[in-house]
Amino acid sequence: MHFEAHTPEEMIALGRILAYRMPQQGAVIVSGELGAGKTTLIKGIAAERAGVDPAVVSSPTFALIHEYGEPPTVYHLDLYRLETDAEVLGLGLIDLLEEDALVLIEWGERFVHLIGAGAAQLTISEIPLSPGTSARRVLYTSPAPSSVAPSSLA
Numbered sequence: 001m002h003f004e005a006h007t008p009e010e011m012i013a014l015g016r017i018l019a020y021r022m023p024q025q026g027a028v029i030v031s032g033e034l035g036a037g038k039t040t041l042i043k044g045i046a047a048e049r050a051g052v053d054p055a056v057v058s059s060p061t062f063a064l065i066h067e068y069g070e071p072p073t074v075y076h077l078d079l080y081r082l083e084t085d086a087e088v089l090g091l092g093l094i095d096l097l098e099e100d101a102l103v104l105i106e107w108g109e110r111f112v113h114l115i116g117a118g119a120a121q122l123t124i125s126e127i128p129l130s131p132g133t134s135a136r137r138v139l140y141t142s143p144a145p146s147s148v149a150p151s152s153l154a
């Protein structure tokens with residue numbers, strides 16, 4: 001399903017709403033071009049899921065991982081600057097995905113082979129409006145639960 005947000009404030013509000021559609025735990029890949037609004041959307045999601053002020057949610061560009069809640073119920077990763085699988089695994093990604101927490105991953109689409117194809121996805125794109133202004137479209141997709149029990153695949 002998709003949504004639109006015309007301002008950063010609307011983007012945060014949308015994040016709060018989408019927080020209720022997201023899984024209890026596991027990865028959500030957040031994709032969109034540089035400056036698309038990924039971190040802004042995550043401010044709303046983290047605010048709702050971890051009970052923090054959206055203003056304290058900032059880009060983990062340098063720290064690579066920020067955590068919210070005590071114990072953490074939201075992890076926020078930004079993989080933009082990482083190149084290799086070893087670097088991503090070195091963050092402890094696999095352990096985070098096992099925790100009872102939502103793991104929001106900017107630029108995660110570059111490492112789907114590590115995160116797992118079953119991750120939910122948020123994809124942000126820009127909608128040009130009048131010259132110099134634009135809104136954002138946000139698409140949320142969550143994987144359909146498998147309708148075939150593994151035991152019946154043999």
Ligand SMILES: Nc1ncnc2c1ncn2[C@@H]1O[C@H](COP(=O)(O)OP(=O)(O)OP(=O)(O)O)[C@@H](O)[C@H]1O
Nearest residue numbers: 005006007008011033034035036037038039040136
């Ligand atoms: N829906 C929106 N409409 C207009 N501006 C927005 C919207 N969402 C976010 N912005 C603004 O766009 C800019 C970039 O936002 P943000 O840092 O969230 O993007 P990002 O995708 O995380 O960027 P990066 O790729 O650098 O991590 C900010 O100034 C933010 O306030």
Ligand SMILES: [Mg+2]
Nearest residue numbers: 038039059106
């Ligand atoms: Mg960002």
